[in-house]
Amino acid sequence: MEPLRMLEFYSGIGGMHFAATLAKWNFQVVKAFDINNVANDVYKHNFGSKTVGQRQIEALTLEYYDRVAADVWTMSPPCQPYTRVGLQQGSQDARSRSFLYLLDVLKKMVHRPRYILVENVKGFEESDSRDMLVETLKECGYIFQEFLLTPLQLGIPNSRMRYYLLAKREPSSFAYPPTGTILGFIPGSEKMSNEFIDNRDRSLTNEDQLINASTSAVNVAQVSEYLDPTEQNLDAYLVSDKVLFKHGHAFDIVKPSTKRSCCFTKGYYHYVEATGSVLQMNEDLDTDETFAKATAKKEQGDEEGALELLRPLRLRYFTPREVANLMGFPSTFSFPETSTLKQKYRTLGNSINVRLVAELMKYLGKVHGSLARAGKVKSQTPKVAKQEKKKSLTGRAKKRQVYNRRFVNVTTAIGGKRRMNPAPTQGP
Numbered sequence: 001m002e003p004l005r006m007l008e009f010y011s012g013i014g015g016m017h018f019a020a021t022l023a024k025w026n027f028q029v030v031k032a033f034d035i036n037n038v039a040n041d042v043y044k045h046n047f048g049s050k051t052v053g054q055r056q057i058e059a060l061t062l063e064y065y066d067r068v069a070a071d072v073w074t075m076s077p078p079c080q081p082y083t084r085v086g087l088q089q090g091s092q093d094a095r096s097r098s099f100l101y102l103l104d105v106l107k108k109m110v111h112r113p114r115y116i117l118v119e120n121v122k123g124f125e126e127s128d129s130r131d132m133l134v135e136t137l138k139e140c141g142y143i144f145q146e147f148l149l150t151p152l153q154l155g156i157p158n159s160r161m162r163y164y165l166l167a168k169r170e171p172s173s174f175a176y177p178p179t180g181t182i183l184g185f186i187p188g189s190e191k192m193s194n195e196f197i198d199n200r201d202r203s204l205t206n207e208d209q210l211i212n213a214s215t216s217a218v219n220v221a222q223v224s225e226y227l228d229p230t231e232q233n234l235d236a237y238l239v240s241d242k243v244l245f246k247h248g249h250a251f252d253i254v255k256p257s258t259k260r261s262c263c264f265t266k267g268y269y270h271y272v273e274a275t276g277s278v279l280q281m282n283e284d285l286d287t288d289e290t291f292a293k294a295t296a297k298k299e300q301g302d303e304e305g306a307l308e309l310l311r312p313l314r315l316r317y318f319t320p321r322e323v324a325n326l327m328g329f330p331s332t333f334s335f336p337e338t339s340t341l342k343q344k345y346r347t348l349g350n351s352i353n354v355r356l357v358a359e360l361m362k363y364l365g366k367v368h369g370s371l372a373r374a375g376k377v378k379s380q381t382p383k384v385a386k387q388e389k390k391k392s393l394t395g396r397a398k399k400r401q402v403y404n405r406r407f408v409n410v411t412t413a414i415g416g417k418r419r420m421n422p423a424p425t426q427g428p
Contacts, residue, residue, distance in 0.1 A: 001026060007068065007113070008032040009057060009075035009102065013042040015352040016074040016117070018329060022354060023361035030068055033057055038343045039350070047334040057098040061316045062108050069111035074121040075102070076352055077129075096129055100189065103136045118168040119352055122148060123399035124163045133165065142167040145174060146182040146306050147360070151353045152187065152260070153192050157223050158326040160353050162261045164333060166364045188366070189359050192218070220393060224256035224281070226325040237316040239278060245303055247272040249291060251275070253315065264323050264351030269340065275349075281314035282318055320344035328355030 004027040008016050011032035020027050031053040034040055035278065040052050077099040098258055107114060115135070123129050137144050146166040151158050163182075166173060176187035182408060186192050239248070252262045254277045264276035280287060297306040318326070320341070325335055336343050 002012065003028040004071040005030050005069070006072040006074065006116075007065075007070040009098075010034060010077055011043060012039045012076065013034070013347045014046050014333075015327075015329070015354050016076070016357065017043075017047060018354045019357035019361055020074075021354070022328075022358035022366070023332070025361060027072065027363065030070055036347075038339070039347050042339065042347055060064065062105050064112050065105050068110050070113050072117070073102075073113045074117045075099070083308065099129065100172075101130065103132055106136055108139055108251050111187050112169060114169050114172065115140065117146075117357070117360065117364060118165040118167075119165075119357065120163045122161045122163055129188075130163075136161055141170045143170060143172075143174065143178050144168070145176075145178045145200055147186065148182055148358055149186070149360075151326075151356050152220055153218060154359065155329050156217050156326060156353070157220050157226065158257045158263070158353075160327070160356075162353070164357075164360055166360060166377055168364070175363070183278070186363050187357050189363065190262065191355075191359055196312065213303045220259040222256065223258050223261055226322055227279075228321045228325070231319050231321065234281075234316060234319075237319055239315045239317065242309075243272065245298070245307055248310055248315070249295070251315065252277045253280050253287055253313075254278075255280050256286075257283060260329045261318075261326060263288045264313065264327070264345075264349050264381055266346040267346045268323070268349055269317050270345075274360055276319055278315050278319070281316060282312055285313055287313065289311060317413055321349060323348050327351060328353045328356070328358070365420070 004025060006020065006027050006029050008014075008029060011017070011034045014032070015030065028046070029051045032043060032047075032051050033053045033055060034043070036052060036054060037054070040054050049051040077096070118133065125148070134144065144165055147164040148161060149164060150161045166174075172261055237252075250273045256279070261277040264272075265274070268276040268315070290313055294309040297303075297309065320335065323345070337390075339347075378387055421428050
């Protein structure tokens, strides 16, 4: 069988490439496009320079994409237009331009890709860019399934809730019929828990409750299993006295025995709040009690006294290797010697969870017949939501109404635990 010809858009440090390898796809990357020099250097370091294309996506013509005739498009467009801390301008944000260009190209192509995989931040599903994406897919003859997933569902102690979309060009079909809703699990996954519990209200979009539901259905590993035993100079990653005294209270602190960590972003190591967890190496001390005593010293103006209490916690940043481990990168992944610490954290923060995307790629490669050969599987699909209105809605309130209607509670609809029968996995 000929290998799948794959185009990686916004390829970064090669997360999609690693995921396709982990999914055991028979594939060949034709080109990996990214405009970030640092990310491209990491990609070249791991896969060679032949396939890297450092060009603006919009600079390539329709004729180019038709001539390449790739079987697979993978893309993780810039997330800034959709993040909760941003302006959420969606398609009006200039950083969305290349993504919208690809949608326009797709409409005009003769040789469209067979498979498409899109990854973005939670929030993309509420944007007009998402609506443009699904309308384009419908117009171009694709079937698709949307997901909101976190690595915790695979037992990885890291929260990184992300939006995913898998699309197949008809007459191809999915092993599990598309629901017309956003799913919180991958049907038939052999790695993901077969019992996904989601106790949320249909209108509730609280991420913490989805995470709690996920971890109650799977045995999440301890952070200690993802630490780097080969790192000789851990003291280099200790939180400085200055940061510890001024901002220590704002850190999300975990211990080696903890079964969670916060999402690592490109601002990790340089910013304190909401950029990722730090590790308390001394598990014997009570974190809250220690900070309470240190705060009292701080209020008395006793900086050294506060630091004498905080230093024994041994708070340190996760090393880049440890962050890569939590994000599913294989042990073979590495950085060029020229990469700075800041560059390592930034490029990792912009990447994907390799193991989670690999599970999605396995599902993308399954066909309906593989389930039929494995035996009859009882359908547990919720009622397919009514077809979405083509007319675009404006205003945050209306977008929220669309989102709430679209995201169906996949378990309360059937009254409790969802059980899925694993199906054989195979590459496309």
